[in-house]
Amino acid sequence: MMVVGLTGGIGSGKTTVAGFFKDKGIPVYIADDAGKRLMGDSEEIREKVIDLFGESAYNGSQPERKYIASKVFNDAELLSKLNKIIHPAVEDDFQKWLGKQSSVYVIYEAAILFETGGYKKCDLSILVTAPKNLRIQRLQKRDDSSRDEIQQRMNNQWDDEKKSELADFIIFNDDLEQTKLQVKHIHDKILKAGKNSQKFC
Known part of the structure; x- marks a missing residue:
């Protein structure tokens, strides 16, 4: 079966996106x-x-x-x-x-998929992005972290521009309904590719 890597910077909402794939019956592994x-x-x-x-x-x-x-x-x-x-x-x-697992593909969600080279073990990769200020707001609400603490954590990850060069798909996650539509589009494309492909991980 195909292994699809899913990643994104902290606060991008990658776990939310993983949940949308799970809602479609796709097994999800949260590294x-x-x-x-x-x-x-x-x-x-x-x-x-x-x-x-x-x-x-x-x-x-x-x-x-x-x-x-x-x-x-x-x-x-x-x-x-x-x-x-x-x-x-x-x-x-x-x-x-x-x-x-027995599905056409699975989701492997990891925070530093590209930084560690883990994406090389996947058939495809998805990058979740969001505006930096929105990411900071999400993290402040979730963790009660200061902006300095959040910035330190962000500094330990590649920026989106660098990661986007390696991603097969990019999901812009600033509106949940639009994000769900993007997930559906990618899901349909992966299913089609998986059923017609002989490349399995």
């Missing part, structure tokens, strides 16, 4: 959610994260996410090391999940 789950479930990951950040990175079996976030958002090297711990485990988990 960030899987990473959070695995950080709590995997003893191997826990040991590696503690080696990287110290004992304060965990409270019992659960990661101290705010503590870890405070360490990586201003340290690109440390963030890269954390990703190298989490991403292989997520990839293994995704492959197990993928083996249980």
